[in-house]
Amino acid sequence: MELAEGKQKFIEAWGKLGSEWGINRTMAQVHALLLISPVAMTTEEIMEALSISRGNANMTLRDLIGWGLIEKQHKAGERKEYFYAEKDTWAIARQVAQERKKRELDPVIKILNELTSVKGDEKDPEYKTFKTSVTNINKLAKNVNKTLDTMLKAEENWFWSSIFKIFK
Amino acid sequence: MELAEGKQKFIEAWGKLGSEWGINRTMAQVHALLLISPVAMTTEEIMEALSISRGNANMTLRDLIGWGLIEKQHKAGERKEYFYAEKDTWAIARQVAQERKKRELDPVIKILNELTSVKGDEKDPEYKTFKTSVTNINKLAKNVNKTLDTMLKAEENWFWSSIFKIFK
């Protein structure tokens, strides 16, 4: 396979994975483009490479900065802004996990906690089933939460080598 | 908080979480409804409880069966089909992980493997960056894959106690 074709496929695959995970396709594609670029790129170049509008490029780049996945670079004597992606895969995984935890898991855990305080008649099957489901999901959510917290602090090698020690 | 209010909140929260994770809102809500129901429900009752159309209810129930999250029940002497949800949270988590792995991770791993075969000039920075990124992401994806495989086979207690042994 040729390099140019490989790049296209990589960008497509990353875009698809992103959209399946609730990250917008363009955002994932811009990220992919910067991931495989050896140099920082301007908005103009990114628009060109992916055939997207200026507005879209600008918003997407801002979102990516918000997720901590890319950064701006200023070149001396130049007015343009250049963008480049964090290339350390482990750092990317952590960044994404952290962002999603904050946006999605944390609010759900808050609601689940509130729901454990619902009062009712222990003999009412409606109540019992509700209570049991909420309690169990709450336990699972807290385990996931705890694991993510640790993962966010961990070093890559330490993390995976520990995982493999168990899972062998 | 009252039971009725709690149920509503639970269904809403589950629906929101679902839509953030690329699972459609109605599907997550129907699942939530069945999770907290002590008895199996008919299509009619589900339509009524969530104010959704017959067509939507039918499609959603089929999808949920496809994900292995709910099952049909036939009551003797009745024509109607009743639906009930798997209530074991760990089984749900495994089911979802398995389905998403199959639909999303596996295809990406396949493409990444193909991309490692792209040939090029080791001195070309374009090629080198591409190669390095693909290789690193490939490694991460394989680690995730391996961990999921183990989780899919694991019992809940064994899984979490192993995780916590590491993470203490």
Place this chain on the structure above:
DNA sequence: TCAAACTTTCAAAAGTTTTTGAAAGTTTGT
């Protein structure tokens, strides 16, 4: 075989998210 009870389908409508691009805003050098 018929009709009642129930399930499935699918084209059109509604709803949601993403993208566009032109205009407004900002920054910098002269």
Place this chain on the structure above:
DNA sequence: ACAAACTTTCAAAAACTTTTGAAAGTTTGA
């Protein structure tokens, strides 16, 4: 203060996803 170089905004359009509901299909018992 000006204008060139660049970035940001946002309303409207396009694209995509979900929902509806009426009609078609299926199954069952008499």
